[in-house]
Amino acid sequence: AQRVTQPEKLLSVFKGAPVELKCNYSYSGSPELFWYVQYSRQRLQLLLRHISRESIKGFTADLNKGETSFHLKKPFAQEEDSAMYYCALSPQGQNFVFGPGTRLSVLP
Amino acid sequence: KAGVTQTPRYLIKTRGQQVTLSCSPISGHRSVSWYQQTPGQGLQFLFEYFSETQRNKGNFPGRFSGRQFSNSRSEMNVSTLELGDSALYLCASSSTGLRSYEQYFGPGTRLTVT
Numbered sequence: 001a002q003r004v005t006q007p008e009k010l011l012s013v014f015k016g017a018p019v020e021l022k023c024n025y026s027y028s029g030s031p032e033l034f035w036y037v038q039y040s041r042q043r044l045q046l047l048l049r050h051i052s053r054e055s056i057k058g059f060t061a062d063l064n065k066g067e068t069s070f071h072l073k074k075p076f077a078q079e080e081d082s083a084m085y086y087c088a089l090s091p092q093g094q095n096f097v098f099g100p101g102t103r104l105s106v107l108p
Numbered sequence: 109k110a111g112v113t114q115t116p117r118y119l120i121k122t123r124g125q126q127v128t129l130s131c132s133p134i135s136g137h138r139s140v141s142w143y144q145q146t147p148g149q150g151l152q153f154l155f156e157y158f159s160e161t162q163r164n165k166g167n168f169p170g171r172f173s174g175r176q177f178s179n180s181r182s183e184m185n186v187s188t189l190e191l192g193d194s195a196l197y198l199c200a201s202s203s204t205g206l207r208s209y210e211q212y213f214g215p216g217t218r219l220t221v222t
Contacts, residue, residue, distance in 0.1 A: 043111070044198065044213040086151065095164050096141070096211075098151035 002027045004089050004099035012105045013077050021072040021102050023061075023087030032090040033070040035061055036098070039083045047072075047085070057081070077106045110135065112201050112214035120220045126187040129217045133180050133201030139163075140182035141211060142174060145196040154197075157182050186219075194221045 003026045013019050025031060035047040048056045050063045050070060061072045070087060087099040113132045121127050133140050141164075142154040153166040157176035174184045180201075186193055196218050200211035 043215055044200075046210050049210075095153050095156075095166060096143075097153065098143075100150045 002089055002091050002097045004087050004097050006087055006099040006102045008102045010103045012107060014107050015079055016076050019074050019077040021085050023070045023099060025068050025089045027089060027091055029091060033063055034088045035072050036086040036088055037083050079106045079108060082106045112199060112212050114199055114214040114217050116217060118218050120222060121189050122222050123189055123191060125189050126185065127189060127219060129184045129197055131182045131199035131214060134212055137201035137203050138180055139202045140176060141200045142184050143198045145198055189221045191221050194219060
């Protein structure tokens with residue numbers, strides 16, 4: 001069965017510190033992985049996807065098939081990064097599976 | 109472009125009743141997916157409709173059903189409501205379906221079952 005885990009419910013870092021949001025998945029095939037973000041009082045929105053290998057708002061994520069991980073990283077956190085982050089898996093374009101989410105709090 | 113809209117935004121129903129939620133996708137988008145979000149289970153995929161056909165389905169009982177109209181608007185119906193159906197129901201649209209990978213979410217309908 002496909003599954004996405006995000007071990008941290010809450011992650012607090014200070015402004016300017018590096019941040020890493022962990023995501024692990026279980027899927028036997030080639031996964032499509034995504035990070036979605038929900039800022040306070042806003043809609044859930046796509047942050048980035050692994051196939052595009054892009055950096056959005058300073059965030060990057062690398063797919064590590066050996067460790068079945070897709071951790072989200074940013075070298076210097078900003079207060080505006082405070083939000084709920086969801087890792088999601090789409091097994092060959094079907095049935096998006098979301099992780100439980102990690103709330104990132106960037107302290108001043 | 110106008111974003112995804114969902115109506116109503118809030119709903120209170122009693123056990124045993126049924127409810128219909130509506131979702132209007134972004135103009136030109138042909139795929140609509142529905143999700144249930146609860147504090148305990150997180151975001152769970154319900155189903156996806158593309159060009160009026162259900163293309164993918166999550167692991168929910170048959171009380172949860174949906175449909176899509178020719179203008180791509182979608183409705184979700186839950187019959188014989190249970191207390192556990194209380195949740196935020198989100199819909200998301202995309203241009204070509206889940207395979208397009210970029211889903212645009214609506215604000216959600218918060219359903220409370222008493």
